[in-house]
Amino acid sequence: MADPRPARLSALAEGLSAAHVDGLLVTSLPNIRYLTGFSGSSALLFVTQRDALLVTDFRYQTQVVDEVGSIARVTIEPQSLWTGLWQQLAHLPGISVVGFESGHVLHRDFQRLLEGGGRWTWRPTLDLVETLRERKDAGEVAMIRDAALVATTALARTIPQVAVGQTELEVAGLLEHALRDSGSEAFPFETIVASGPRSALPHARASGRRIESGDFLLLDFGAQVGGYCSDITRTFVVGRASAEQRGIYETVRHAQELASRQVRAGMTGRDADALARGYIEQRGHGELFGHSLGHGLGLEVHEAPRLSRMADGTLPVGAVVTIEPGIYRPGWGGVRIEDDVHLGADGPMVLTEFTRELVELA
Amino acid sequence: MADPRPARLSALAEGLSAAHVDGLLVTSLPNIRYLTGFSGSSALLFVTQRDALLVTDFRYQTQVVDEVGSIARVTIEPQSLWTGLWQQLAHLPGISVVGFESGHVLHRDFQRLLEGGGRWTWRPTLDLVETLRERKDAGEVAMIRDAALVATTALARTIPQVAVGQTELEVAGLLEHALRDSGSEAFPFETIVASGPRSALPHARASGRRIESGDFLLLDFGAQVGGYCSDITRTFVVGRASAEQRGIYETVRHAQELASRQVRAGMTGRDADALARGYIEQRGHGELFGHSLGHGLGLEVHEAPRLSRMADGTLPVGAVVTIEPGIYRPGWGGVRIEDDVHLGADGPMVLTEFTRELVELA
Numbered sequence: 001m002a003d004p005r006p007a008r009l010s011a012l013a014e015g016l017s018a019a020h021v022d023g024l025l026v027t028s029l030p031n032i033r034y035l036t037g038f039s040g041s042s043a044l045l046f047v048t049q050r051d052a053l054l055v056t057d058f059r060y061q062t063q064v065v066d067e068v069g070s071i072a073r074v075t076i077e078p079q080s081l082w083t084g085l086w087q088q089l090a091h092l093p094g095i096s097v098v099g100f101e102s103g104h105v106l107h108r109d110f111q112r113l114l115e116g117g118g119r120w121t122w123r124p125t126l127d128l129v130e131t132l133r134e135r136k137d138a139g140e141v142a143m144i145r146d147a148a149l150v151a152t153t154a155l156a157r158t159i160p161q162v163a164v165g166q167t168e169l170e171v172a173g174l175l176e177h178a179l180r181d182s183g184s185e186a187f188p189f190e191t192i193v194a195s196g197p198r199s200a201l202p203h204a205r206a207s208g209r210r211i212e213s214g215d216f217l218l219l220d221f222g223a224q225v226g227g228y229c230s231d232i233t234r235t236f237v238v239g240r241a242s243a244e245q246r247g248i249y250e251t252v253r254h255a256q257e258l259a260s261r262q263v264r265a266g267m268t269g270r271d272a273d274a275l276a277r278g279y280i281e282q283r284g285h286g287e288l289f290g291h292s293l294g295h296g297l298g299l300e301v302h303e304a305p306r307l308s309r310m311a312d313g314t315l316p317v318g319a320v321v322t323i324e325p326g327i328y329r330p331g332w333g334g335v336r337i338e339d340d341v342h343l344g345a346d347g348p349m350v351l352t353e354f355t356r357e358l359v360e361l362a
Numbered sequence: 363m364a365d366p367r368p369a370r371l372s373a374l375a376e377g378l379s380a381a382h383v384d385g386l387l388v389t390s391l392p393n394i395r396y397l398t399g400f401s402g403s404s405a406l407l408f409v410t411q412r413d414a415l416l417v418t419d420f421r422y423q424t425q426v427v428d429e430v431g432s433i434a435r436v437t438i439e440p441q442s443l444w445t446g447l448w449q450q451l452a453h454l455p456g457i458s459v460v461g462f463e464s465g466h467v468l469h470r471d472f473q474r475l476l477e478g479g480g481r482w483t484w485r486p487t488l489d490l491v492e493t494l495r496e497r498k499d500a501g502e503v504a505m506i507r508d509a510a511l512v513a514t515t516a517l518a519r520t521i522p523q524v525a526v527g528q529t530e531l532e533v534a535g536l537l538e539h540a541l542r543d544s545g546s547e548a549f550p551f552e553t554i555v556a557s558g559p560r561s562a563l564p565h566a567r568a569s570g571r572r573i574e575s576g577d578f579l580l581l582d583f584g585a586q587v588g589g590y591c592s593d594i595t596r597t598f599v600v601g602r603a604s605a606e607q608r609g610i611y612e613t614v615r616h617a618q619e620l621a622s623r624q625v626r627a628g629m630t631g632r633d634a635d636a637l638a639r640g641y642i643e644q645r646g647h648g649e650l651f652g653h654s655l656g657h658g659l660g661l662e663v664h665e666a667p668r669l670s671r672m673a674d675g676t677l678p679v680g681a682v683v684t685i686e687p688g689i690y691r692p693g694w695g696g697v698r699i700e701d702d703v704h705l706g707a708d709g710p711m712v713l714t715e716f717t718r719e720l721v722e723l724a
Contacts, residue, residue: 041565058652059565062692102470107462107486110469124469173542180535186552186567203403203421205548290420330424 001139005071008035008132013049015128021099023048023092024128025085025113028104030299031129033227037067044081045072046089053092055084082109086116099125127304134296134304135318140228141342141351144298144320147184147230148340148351150223154178155234155354162361164213164238168193172206175221184223188231188301192220199235200334202291202326213239216333217361222301229301231322232352233338236359248285248327249335249358255279255325256337259293260350263323265343269311276325277309285327288334294322297340319343320351363501367433370397370494375411377490383461385410385454386490387447387475390466392661393491395589399429406443407434408451415454417446444471448478461487489666496658496666497680502590503704503713506660506682509546509592510702510713512585516540517596517716524723526575526600530555534568537583546585550593550663554582561597562696564653564688575601578695579723584663591663593684594714595700598721610647610689611697611720617641617687618699621655622712625685627705631673638687639671647689650696656684659702681705682713 012035016024026032026045033039036052040060046053052072056064064074077084089095100113102124113122136144157178162171172191179187194204196215204218211217220233235252237245259276273293280289292308296319305315307323315321321343326336340351374397378386388394388407395401398414402422408415414434418426426436439446451457462475464486475484498506519540524533534553541549556566558577566580573579582595597614599607621638635655642651654670658681667677669685677683686700701714 059563062563100469102473103468105469106465107467107469107472108464108488110472111464111486124473126470169542169545169547173539176542177535177539180531180538180568183531183570185531185569187549190548201421201424206542207547208545 004137004139005035005037009047009052009071011132012047012129015131016047016049016099019099019123019125019128021097021123021125022095024099024125025101026129027101027109028129031101031104031133033299034129034133036072037069038064039067039227040064042081044085046085048092048095051092053088055081055088057081082112082116089117089120095120097121097123099123099128101128102126130304133298134316136298136320136342137318140298141320143226143228144230144340144342145351147223147225147228148232150179150182150184150225151221151230151232152352152354153182154184154223155219155232157182159236159359159361162211162217164211167208167210168195168198168206169208171211171217171219175219179221179223182223183225186224188222188224188229192218194218195238197331197333200328200330200332202328202334202336211238214242216245216335218334218336220336220338227299229297229299230340230352231297231301231338232340232354233324233336234354235335235337236361238361241358241360245333246358248329251280251283251285252325252327252335252337253356253358256323256339256356259323259325260339260341260348263315263321263341263343263348265315265317265319265345267315269305269307269313269315270309272307272315273309273311276323280325280327288327288329289325290328291326294324296321315343317343317345366499366501367397367399371409371414371433373494374409374491377493378409378411378461381461381485381487381490383459383485383487384457386461386487387463388491389463389471390491393463393466393495395661396491396495398434399431400426401429401589402426404443406447408447410454410457413454415450417443417450419443444474444478451479451482457482459483459485461485461490463490464488492666495660496678498660498682498704499680502660503682505588505590506592506702506704507713509585509587509590510594512541512544512546512587513583513592513594514714514716515544516546516585517581517594519544521598521721521723524573524579526573529570529572530557530560530568531570533573533579533581537581541583541585544585545587548586550584550586550591554580556580557600559693559695562690562692562694564690564696564698573600576604578607578697580696580698582698582700589661591659591661592702592714593659593663593700594702594716595686595698596716597697597699598723600723603720603722607695608720610691613642613645613647614687614689614697614699615718615720618685618701618718621687622685622701622703622710625677625683625703625705625710627677627679627681627707629677631667631669631675631677632671634669634677635671635673638685642687642689650689650691651687652690653688656686656700658683677705679705679707
């Protein structure tokens, strides 16, 4: 596959022209990884119409050469990345107005720009690289698909090991162990294992609560491959499901299936959200679906676009988004089902293949 | 044990007077947790001489009541935390000059302060809460000790399961599983499993490399209990250690022991760093110890104070710090040994009890 980075840098160069800046200081590490391939935890990147300069520290001396190659000029800075940046910038001709990422620069570092970088004019920009990242290319989709396969493989291995009496933390341990054995290079976010009444908390993590017969058991977790994330949720019943549990489950399942099939590039995030929300409201549970339908994912587990009641923006062709409706009844329990869906030009494609039927754990 | 939060808020009130501000907007989540007990992922806190106001969203409606109690006035804001903040602030009398955390406010949000909060004068502050957090009270030390015990228990369970031919990712899976079974509520940072030549990379994560006989195997990981972190490193030899491996190992071990025994509150971070560095330099390996000796830990795995060649500040009584010298020979391998040490008034106390002798894994 062709190296995607030159096209990304060209697209960004167009963004610089539109934003009327001579260059952009990129401080977001996922943005730096997207543009240059560098995966270290310490770097500054400066991009102009012609040049890309990367400053990192001695710990990444070997890694940066392997990852970045000739796509950017690399400086290893022994003291402070900022000192290295000022030195490099001083040698670039024709740079006067410089953009910075307003959403990825702390006020403290903004002060550095004004002081150390006082000879340039600094202009805040928003989402110049994030907008490019919304549209995934074939290589990126393949990577997210790999991460999805790691996640579903791990889930399939974990389910037979779950038993009444285990704590949520123990179940998290089984699942995370299976994720590592399946090749996940990291955990993109903290594993959620929520049982019984705790499944009604959309932001529960794992706790010391022991699983009981009759519980809902909600697992929300992800895998990472080549820097790209997957994010999946399944909710099980421990033992036999009651009629009430089955009713709530089937409502969520149907809403999730509707939205996964009907979501399209070109819709607004609000219209996508309404696909599932409309059905849940129609079934009388609208009040119990308190969060948004989903979010983009890629190098970060939460990125653009948003699928929510407040999202005016249009879903672009090539985005990968989560579709994750839920119904949460406080004190009783909740159900969420989540898949990762690629919005191709010819329709949506689900990347996380794992049964959505109600599974009763023995 | 008495509730530590009122004393923390009083100490902060003194800091506000010294900084000549009528109130402080706290945006750092660990700082918010320290002052109020709230552990959610979305909140703004406003503290004055008399009041503490916390704004969070509907997802935390139940949790915030349990955690915060009466220590702060809580508002649940349905739309934007910032909108909620402006409404609350407007009702506070006598507030004119307001501090904000320069190291925890993005430029984008700084713009919000100037726009939505235009009727107040905003003044950047640095480390007002972080400075308080450096000195751990008995309850905090007990929590870090618990997290240390979880980590060492997990390590003891993992070691007998490690075998030649496993990948680093598989070893990470074994270790993380044991951490969960031992009660770790989260992983404070990405587990490092680095074998053979990869042990020479101070920032290696786990990879697909298979462990071979003769390798160094370096494990750097942590546990979390009640929000508090531990951070420990041990380096093993797979099979029989060569004389060269043993020589490097014993140099690191001796340097680490020296520093753990001699580090004291009242020293500068630089002098603490020199305790280990001096010995390693004397043995001719100074060039191969490329990072600093350690860092504070608590609610975050990296916090104040620093122990490094650049750290002028004094280590305060009550700090908990890591002591983690290493020697890294590129292409060959590296050794790091790390403990968590409490700096009491009467000397240092190691919290991570696990053998530091050279262990050869069968």
